[in-house]
Amino acid sequence: MIFRPRYTIDTIYHLDTATLKKLGIKAVFSDLDNTLLAWNKFETAKEMSHLNSRLAKAGITLVVISNNNAQRVAKVLDPYQIDFVAKSKKPLPFAITxxxxxxxxxxxxVMMVGDQLITDIQAGNLAGVESVLVKPLVQTDKWNTRINRFLEKIIFFFLGLTHQVTFKETLKNG
Structure with a gap:
């Protein structure tokens, strides 16, 4: 199913490098807003930098796949030397592929991590990579994301996942 994540975890910051290596993961592709960085709080950038360092030490590359424009993404990621693809047009899988x-x-x-079924998980699944759904870092969203959140509730209902998705500190099969 294109909207069903392979795994769930409460936050990208709890990804365990030993588990990723056992799974054969060489790159973690991640959404930016509300996955790596709270869309309205830049303080989470320190956690992002720490995650990037942990992954790099394990030989795993962090790459951001974002629908945002390059200027916005570069402003956030360039100081931390994190590679990115902007204007990725998720849920289309082409940028990931x-x-x-x-x-x-x-x-x-490759593992695609994100907080939205309609963009991140669908794009990862269509690209044929492992997909991981995380809880959004903050409970508020930009106006355009609110539409997706409404549609996600419907998808969760039809997938029968309304009360079954649990987010733990370790990867769990979705």
Missing amino acids: KKRQSMGLSQKQ
């Missing part, structure tokens, strides 16, 4: 191929990685070596 193109970046994965440019890195010489197979589908099984």
Whole structure:
């Protein structure tokens, strides 16, 4: 199912590098807003930098796949030297696939992490990579994301996941 995440976890910051290595993951592709960085609070950038360092030490590359424009994404990520793809047009899988191929990685070596079923999880699943749904870092959203959140509630209902999705500190099958 294109909206069903392979895994869930409460936050991207609890990804365990040992588990990722056991799964054969060489790159973690992540959404930016409300996944790596609270969309309205830049203080979470220190956690993002720490995650990037932890992953790099384990030989895993962090790449941001964002629908935001390059100027907005670069402003946040350039100081931390985190690679990104802007204007990715998620839920279309093309940005994920193109970046994965440019890195010489197979589908099984890449994990897409995000807080939205309609954009992040759908794009990851369509690209054939592992998908991980996280709880949004903050409970508020930009105006355009609120529409997606409404649609997500409907999708959760039809998938029968309304009360079944649990977010723990470790990866859990979705």
